[in-house]
Amino acid sequence: ADAPAPPRAVCRYDRDVTAYEPSTALLVVDVQNDFADPAGSLSVPGAEAILPVVNAEIERAIAAGSPVVYTQDWHPPSTPHFARDGGIWPVHCVQETWGAAFHPELVLGDSVVRKGTNGEDGYSGFSMRDPTTGETVPTALQGLLRHAGVKSVVIVGLATDYCVKATALDARAFGYPATVLALGVRAVDLEAGDGERAIEEMEDAGVTIEGAPK
Ligand code: VGL
Ligand code: ZN
Numbered sequence: 001a002d003a004p005a006p007p008r009a010v011c012r013y014d015r016d017v018t019a020y021e022p023s024t025a026l027l028v029v030d031v032q033n034d035f036a037d038p039a040g041s042l043s044v045p046g047a048e049a050i051l052p053v054v055n056a057e058i059e060r061a062i063a064a065g066s067p068v069v070y071t072q073d074w075h076p077p078s079t080p081h082f083a084r085d086g087g088i089w090p091v092h093c094v095q096e097t098w099g100a101a102f103h104p105e106l107v108l109g110d111s112v113v114r115k116g117t118n119g120e121d122g123y124s125g126f127s128m129r130d131p132t133t134g135e136t137v138p139t140a141l142q143g144l145l146r147h148a149g150v151k152s153v154v155i156v157g158l159a160t161d162y163c164v165k166a167t168a169l170d171a172r173a174f175g176y177p178a179t180v181l182a183l184g185v186r187a188v189d190l191e192a193g194d195g196e197r198a199i200e201e202m203e204d205a206g207v208t209i210e211g212a213p214k
Pocket of ligand 2: 089
């Protein structure tokens with residue numbers, strides 16, 4: 001028999017956006033063990049605190065018939081993205097490992113876009129940049145959103161200063177109105193203040209930051 005599903009942390013909270021519509025997609029960025037679990041190799045401070053917010057958002061989106069798309073950092077064991085191979089990051093989210101798996105408390109769906117699969121940095125859910133050639137290649141996300149008739153996106157996940165930021169900036173570059181939920185994201189903060197600077201950069205690009213301290 002199947003093991004019972006682990007309990008899901010879901011919270012109720014008020015937010016003042018328009019309700020989801022089928023033309024709004026929720027993008028859930030990289031809620032994977034290496035980022036979200038305190039024992040992960042690139043664990044983001046406070047990441048587990050976003051899970052109830054992210055799950056509540058997923059439930060709202062599903063109830064409204066909005067597509068929910070999950071991105072997943074999905075690196076080969078050796079990639080110029082990792083410090084030991086010339087990049088800046090500890091080894092993380094290696095394909096088929098615990099660290100690359102979605103956090104066990106995350107409410108899952110079937111629409112997953114993997115990135116960084118062939119040695120690219122893959123910060124954005126929309127495109128991946130080859131760190132050696134500088135070439136940018138698209139992921140499946142754009143086609144998926146277009147096919148679903150998506151006209152705007154809401155973004156939550158990890159990390160504010162890398163994959164959330166890159167995904168939000170690309171969403172704007174492709175012409176989507178984009179909202180990032182401040183309670184549903186957390187920053188790596190390699191340098192103190194990176195998270196706040198990322199929020200400002202996103203705002204400058206026309207991203208709506210919702211729930212930010214006023
Ligand atoms: C990420 C650093 C390296 C992210 C991915 O998901 O924000 N950060 N790879
Ligand atoms: Zn990565």
